[in-house]
Amino acid sequence: MIDVRKLSFVYSPKTPFTTQALFDIDLKIETGDFFGIIGSTGAGKSTLVSHFNALTRIQKNSGTILIDDIDLSAKKLDLKKLRAKVGMVFQYPEHQLFDDTVEKDVMFGPKNLGLSVDEQRERAKQAIGLVGLNYNDMAERSPFELSGGQKRRVAIAGVLAMRPEILVLDEPTAGLDPIGKREIMELILNAKNMCPTVVMISHNMDEIAAYCNKIAVLGNGRITGVFEPKELFGSEALLARCGVELPLVTELAVKLSRAGLDIDRSILDEDELVRAILDLRSENNA
Amino acid sequence: MPLLQFSNVDYSYPSGESDFIRALYSVSLSVERGEFVALVGCNGSGKSTFARLANGLLVPDGGNVTVDGMSTSDKNALFDIRKKIGVVFQNPDNQMVTTIVEDDVAFGPENLGLPPQEIRERVDWALDSVGMLDHAKSGPFRLSGGQKQRVAIAGVLAIKPELMILDEATGMLDPDGRREVLDVVKQLNRKENMAVVMITHFMEEAALADRIVILDKGHVSRDGGRELFAAPEAFTNAGLDLPLYVRAAQKLKARGMDIGCPLSADEFTDAVVDALKKEDRA
Numbered sequence: 164m165i166d167v168r169k170l171s172f173v174y175s176p177k178t179p180f181t182t183q184a185l186f187d188i189d190l191k192i193e194t195g196d197f198f199g200i201i202g203s204t205g206a207g208k209s210t211l212v213s214h215f216n217a218l219t220r221i222q223k224n225s226g227t228i229l230i231d232d233i234d235l236s237a238k239k240l241d242l243k244k245l246r247a248k249v250g251m252v253f254q255y256p257e258h259q260l261f262d263d264t265v266e267k268d269v270m271f272g273p274k275n276l277g278l279s280v281d282e283q284r285e286r287a288k289q290a291i292g293l294v295g296l297n298y299n300d301m302a303e304r305s306p307f308e309l310s311g312g313q314k315r316r317v318a319i320a321g322v323l324a325m326r327p328e329i330l331v332l333d334e335p336t337a338g339l340d341p342i343g344k345r346e347i348m349e350l351i352l353n354a355k356n357m358c359p360t361v362v363m364i365s366h367n368m369d370e371i372a373a374y375c376n377k378i379a380v381l382g383n384g385r386i387t388g389v390f391e392p393k394e395l396f397g398s399e400a401l402l403a404r405c406g407v408e409l410p411l412v413t414e415l416a417v418k419l420s421r422a423g424l425d426i427d428r429s430i431l432d433e434d435e436l437v438r439a440i441l442d443l444r445s446e447n448n449a
Numbered sequence: 450m451p452l453l454q455f456s457n458v459d460y461s462y463p464s465g466e467s468d469f470i471r472a473l474y475s476v477s478l479s480v481e482r483g484e485f486v487a488l489v490g491c492n493g494s495g496k497s498t499f500a501r502l503a504n505g506l507l508v509p510d511g512g513n514v515t516v517d518g519m520s521t522s523d524k525n526a527l528f529d530i531r532k533k534i535g536v537v538f539q540n541p542d543n544q545m546v547t548t549i550v551e552d553d554v555a556f557g558p559e560n561l562g563l564p565p566q567e568i569r570e571r572v573d574w575a576l577d578s579v580g581m582l583d584h585a586k587s588g589p590f591r592l593s594g595g596q597k598q599r600v601a602i603a604g605v606l607a608i609k610p611e612l613m614i615l616d617e618a619t620g621m622l623d624p625d626g627r628r629e630v631l632d633v634v635k636q637l638n639r640k641e642n643m644a645v646v647m648i649t650h651f652m653e654e655a656a657l658a659d660r661i662v663i664l665d666k667g668h669v670s671r672d673g674g675r676e677l678f679a680a681p682e683a684f685t686n687a688g689l690d691l692p693l694y695v696r697a698a699q700k701l702k703a704r705g706m707d708i709g710c711p712l713s714a715d716e717f718t719d720a721v722v723d724a725l726k727k728e729d730r731a
Contacts, residue, residue, distance in 0.1 A: 204595025
């Protein structure tokens with residue numbers, strides 16, 4: 164569980180450039196959640212999640228974060244233990260590939276955990292499989308000659324090889340083509356069997372609506388609210404207040420409903436929409 | 450004379466010591482003044498290579514790229530070519546050159562040798578257009594990814610190019626930001642007759658363009674108007690998705706309800722309402 168209490172954060176404190184990025188954030192993410200974090204650019208989403216593996220350290224008198232039994236505001240923080248527990252996939256993670264073969268790149272994390280070479284390899288093998296790549300084809304290839312989507316999967320495999328309990332992803336599908344996007348989302352769902360808690364930042368409301376069971380909205384460094392998908396996307400008032408866009412499929416449902424059709428405005432799935440339209444038709448014919 | 454013309458262009462990247470990856474082959478394509486073109490294709494189809502060839506960052510291995518008649522292979526013409534063609538790339542971090550936002554946006558107009566007053570006006574206008582005027586004095590490195598991308602777009606706007614190429618430039622923006630930037634670009638297209646080539650993965654965005662070019666494994670597989678969407682194989686064969694409206698319309702058709710090929714949320718709504726009414730009467 165991630166328990167954020169009264170977390171604040173200031174960039175460049177005590178300089179003329181000081182900006183407060185987070186204000187008194189309270190947030191609970193339970194084990195097993197597929198937790199979405201949304202909000203406009205500059206809302207503080209990345210700043211917030213970069214605290215979860217202590218890449219950004221909690222400032223003095225600026226609140227606490229508990230991740231299970233680890234207190235992230237403690238002076239002596241066991242970073243190794245924390246980073247084995249919390250895996251972080253940054254924006255454009257493929258920019259962080261560095262080794263000359265895919266296998267070595269993925270083994271780097273487990274190596275830093277002090278595991279034996281056999282165990283490192285075992286984990287790399289599993290992680291490469293989890294992201295949908297063929298280990299035998301990939302292991303000896305240079306990560307730099309792969310396609311964009313493949314590189315991103317290798318980078319995610321590097322994080323999964325740490326076998327984290329919590330996986331944090333910052334816009335995992337940005338810049339990928341639609342099929343690449345779907346593949347990455349499927350692999351995240353797949354990884355969730357092994358790593359029970361997933362936290363995902365995304366601007367893609369269709370993805371958020373389709374995959375998350377809870378959604379936190381951030382605005383100007385504050386939590387505007389935490390909602391279930393149907394609750395948020397089904398309420399125009401909430402959406403307007405939070406400055407959130409509808410998933411495209413919900414937008415269509417709302418437009419149809421406004422045009423006088425009897426359609427649920429909180430539809431979050433394409434097939435559901437198609438079914439709802441076909442239902443109207445059979446009513447007509449009856 | 451077309452503003453941008455690719456004639457039988459080939460381009461390969463070296464891979465390893467003796468290998469090559471063919472990024473584009475026999476690509477012929479021209480863009481006229483004032484056009485709004487969406488260039489779509491899956492990752493690795495050669496879209497970004499196209500952008501880099503268009504403004505002379507890369508020079509073709511075979512064939513020719515000309516901008517308003519000037520060849521990009523002519524080094525002396527590059528300065529004039531880049532006055533006419535501005536490219537906004539995917540990753541804003543690689544596009545920032547100074548430590549203050551407004552200096553960054555002024556970099557282009559300064560290099561054009563414009564008078565200070567005009568530079569000031571263009572910088573303010575460009576920042577205002579992308580909604581970043583409030584951040585004029587901040588450091589680019591302190592902005593979020595999406596904010597940086599808007600500054601990068603402002604930097605190109607300030608040059609007032611005749612053709613702007615956006616290479617997945619809205620990928621990092623939130624939905625609001627994406628629409629704002631698209632609105633600005635559309636407005637410039639209409640009012641100032643600035644041609645736009647929008648390289649995008651968002652099929653709903655591509656459906657807004659007058660003309661759609663599909664790149665598949667380095668080659669132009671289709672080039673046409675919005676009617677292309679009526680033949681979905683053109684997209685799916687190139688590894689692309691279809692806009693949601695088109696996908697949903699296809700699923701309805703498969704179940705016996707034909708609503709045509711709507712290309713926006715409003716068209717979709719109207720088509721469904723009409724189809725239901727018609728069936729009612731029947």
